[in-house]
Amino acid sequence: MERKVRVRFAPSPTGPLHIGGVRTALYNYLFARQHGGDLIFRIEDTDSTRFVPGAEEYIIEAFKWLGIKFDEGVSFGGEHGPYRQSERRDIYKQYVKQLLDADKAYIAFDTPEELDAKRAEIENFQYDASTRMQMRNSLTLSKEEVDSLIAEGHQYVVRFKIEPGRDVHVDDIIRGDVNINSSVLDDKVLYKSADQLPTYHLANIVDDHLMEVTHVIRGEEWLPSAPLHVLLYEAFGWADTMPRFAHLPLLLKPVGNGKLSKRDGDKLGFPVFPLEWHDPKSGEMSSGYREQGYLPQAVVNFLALLGWNPGNDQEVMTLDEMVQLFDLSKCSKAGARFDYIKAQWFNHQYLLAQDAIDWTPAFDKILRDNGIESTPEREAQVVDMMKLKVIEYVDKEGNKKKRNISFVSDLWPLTKFFFVAPETYDKEDKFVRKNWKEDTSDMMRQLVAQLETIDDFSVEGQKAVVDPWAETTGARPWNAWRVALVGTGQGPDMYELSAFLGKDETIRRINNAINSL
């Protein structure tokens, strides 16, 4: 019988959501939507020592920003709760007991110190069928001893009793049949009496079963423990409803070896978290895609293509298109280097798809950061007018795409000359050196003289005077003119820029250049 597709994303609240986790969640989302299924948000907080306050809220906010919606789970409600594992203690206890009663698990009293000593003593020590009879557990101790040790308050763990010598098969949608011998698996800890909580493995299987999860889509780091999970499903008698697995390739460092880490982002200057994160313990701040000026659709689009592609040349696509095209079996198997340069290109694409007027809030902030509003002679009204002028310049049909902008903040160096005159003229600047020669000052004085005579300082008004003058004298004033107004080789047509700045400011900047160059 076909079951309704149900998948889950189940992070641990141990810090901000890593960008690799975002991709895993995205693939789960795409898969769920495509099959008309449910996406569950579960919090796996079974390690009480690593809990970080605020992490859960952070994760929820991050997905909200990214546009990835869940159908049920923590903060979303649903029929299969509670969705926070720390609130499911009683459920797990019941299933631990089931395994114990069926002789598929046992109680072990070995302390962490004893285990460390054992590992130091024996090379490659593993707690399994070959060693368990030499340890202190319910298989080697009498029932009375076990009961009294527990009664005396000794801490213990419950371990899964793995039968050696069996080939365990994992049917992976991306990797096909993965086969591993049960002898290389150890008797995993399923439950710790110290905090009355199960470990990941037990909680994961119980929850996935109870929440009727049909597909487990997770990172490749889980592949080695997948056989253990298969064995657990069997031990519980749930083999016939066991979910199908899909282990995603990992995200790798842009340069060097290893998987993507926070340090790479710091080193190369790109975020590895969706949102900015302030660590409550260390007070350390980590940058986020949102705060860096990325559009959520760009981040999602970029991430989707890291390990999957629709099989054609299409790269820019909406979330809905991705839902249509997504195919788990077409995911790549090898790890993908995190190419943040391409992430910037995606942002560029999505930025250009917008009307520049939509950038106003972000641009506003850039202006404020550069002190534009605080200039006394510029009334707020004037600033608004200038902003609109700039937006118009950037957004003009056929002109908008001229701007190489990955982020709205890139607009500042490209348009600052609208707002502020060049503070100094850099003689070393390639464009300045090339276009401001010995005799240029003379030509510029002549230009000023021409400009002085103009009453109508519009583009047309300027052209009417300057063009004939240039024609008759053979002067080519534009590049030097640009040096004077902009300071370097940038900006719009000189008549347009001069018209925008006005006669006084234009002449002032030219004279300024004559004096300092």
Next chain:
RNA sequence: GGCGCUUUCGUCUAGCGGCUAGGACACAUGCCUCUCACGCAUGGAACACGAGUUCGAUUCUCGUAGGCGCUACCA
């Protein structure tokens, strides 16, 4: 060390026995032009290696090498 996964341009990848091995990012050059950029055009750039199977291997099999992951009372 053991176990597993993996391997096409610098990067992300297409390819599912026969192709001048395709696209995108990045890079370089040219055109356009009063500058920058955009745009357009062009270019360099890859099947890890070795055995098989086959008329024929990038594609299938097995080795080797490299890469990645796991190897906790963390997930």
